[in-house]
Amino acid sequence: MGKPTGFMDYERKVAESKDPKERIKDWNEFHTPLSKEEQEIQGARCMNCGVPFCQSGIIINGGATGCPLNNLIPEWNDLIYRGLWKEAADRLMKTSCFPEFTGRVCPALCEAGCTCGINGPAISIKENELSIIERAFEEGWVKPIIPKYRTGKKVAIVGSGPAGLTTAVYLNRRGHEVTVFERHDRIGGLLMYGIPNMKLEKHIIDRRVNLMKEEGINFKVNTEVGVDIKGEELLKEFDAVVLAGGASNPRDLKVKGRELKGIEFAVDFLSANTKSLLDSNLEDGKYTSAKDKNVIVIGGGDTGNDCVGTSMRHGCASLVQFEIMDKLPEGRTASNPWPQWPRVLKVDYGQEEFEAVFGKDPREYVTTVKEFIGDENGNVKEAITVNVKWEKNETGRMIPVEIPGTEKTWKADLVLLAMGFVGSENTLPNTFGVELDARTNVKAEYGKFKTNVDKVFAAGDMRRGQSLVVWAMNEGKACAAEVDKYLNK
Incomplete structure (x- = not known):
């Protein structure tokens, strides 16, 4: 590598995020990229480890670590450190046809497998990738690859x-x-x-x-x-x-009151919002608005978080996000060592925005909805929840078991089901x-x-x-x- 001691000489630095209270005022991406010089320093942190787990997507203990596309990560990290951006783009595009997508939305399996991550912050691989492909577009290096001949098939x-x-x-x-x-x-x-x-x-x-x-x-x-x-x-x-x-095909929640108006799948909520945004900047009204509503999001994954972020931009009155699973630890446990995927607590952009406005994390853990209550017009107005604990059943499978006496009633004008597919x-x-x-x-x-x-x-x-x-x-x-x-x- 051009800087063998880079991982010791430089701290990890990532793109700055716009203030949460400001970014919820629009629908734009909200990260300010590092300068060219700062990004090159981040490339220098790549430590030329003997076995680069970052570039080999493998499954360890049920979780993926490393890049499933086998991106040549150490190579293009070194190239951007040395200022050879076009060469870095060439190496990146040999293995990935859409790095501008993964550089934005991938959870960075590569960084989970980064050797620097054993006892410190991983290399900022995801942002390095995005900076390479965006510079390639800016410089005109991304050109159509037109086949020289056609097979007729x-x-x-x-x-x-x-x-x-x-x-x-x-x-x-x-x-x-x-x-x-x-x-x-x-x-x-x-x-x-x-x-x-x-x-x-x-x-x-x-x-x-x-x-x-x-x-x-x-x-x-x-x-x-x-x-x-x-x-x-x-x-x-x-x-x-x-x-x-x-x-x-979204997973449904089969409980009493599910048929009430105001309960919908997260995928429908998000899709309609994006289509209306693109078609009319939300002026056509062809979407469900969370404005001034008490919102309940059921599900704690990426889709649930997107519902939180979208509801914050609409201007919801209140919001709570229910997760049936236990709260994850803030750091790796002894049973979850590197290079396994880190099963740790993640605060995503939507939760960060909610906390900035309302002063707390929106998530309630080990909680499930038992029933929805409606008003005289068939609209949802309340949700009744109960806490659960996870126990093994007769086959050894972990299942949620209700804890008696933990029922609670929540206001609900809009319920979004984000429980996966x-x-x-x-x-x-x-x-x-x-x-x-x-x-x-x-x-x-x-x-x-x-x-x-x-x-x-x-x-x-x-x-x-x-x-x-x-x-x-x-x-x-x-x-x-x-x-x-x-x-x-």
């Missing part, structure tokens, strides 16, 4: 989320004619309507999609396969089909007749991605279940290689 990709777009990029580069079908009015899938604007501004997606169009990839929006066009029609027209429709919707699998696994995901072996139907492959959340953007990209890349083999038999 046609591939349909159903779904334009990160898995579908990644598959499209790599199959197009192999010379196949690729058409991406998207049921919504904009390309991007999860990236467009599942992730709020303040985490990923949508012009970033459009910038990449326009580049893909220049490369020769075709896009068809407002086209739902299985409704507007049948699976058998695609199989006649195309030489291969890739199902990348995501795991978009339970597999794919039925329309797309049914139109092709593909088999599903026990979790209602499309059945296709990882590494092969082939379904039980000839010519039909599956990748991303539709195959593996709800996961991360970077894992969807991993699957799209690997699936493209398998489809290419199939087409060249």
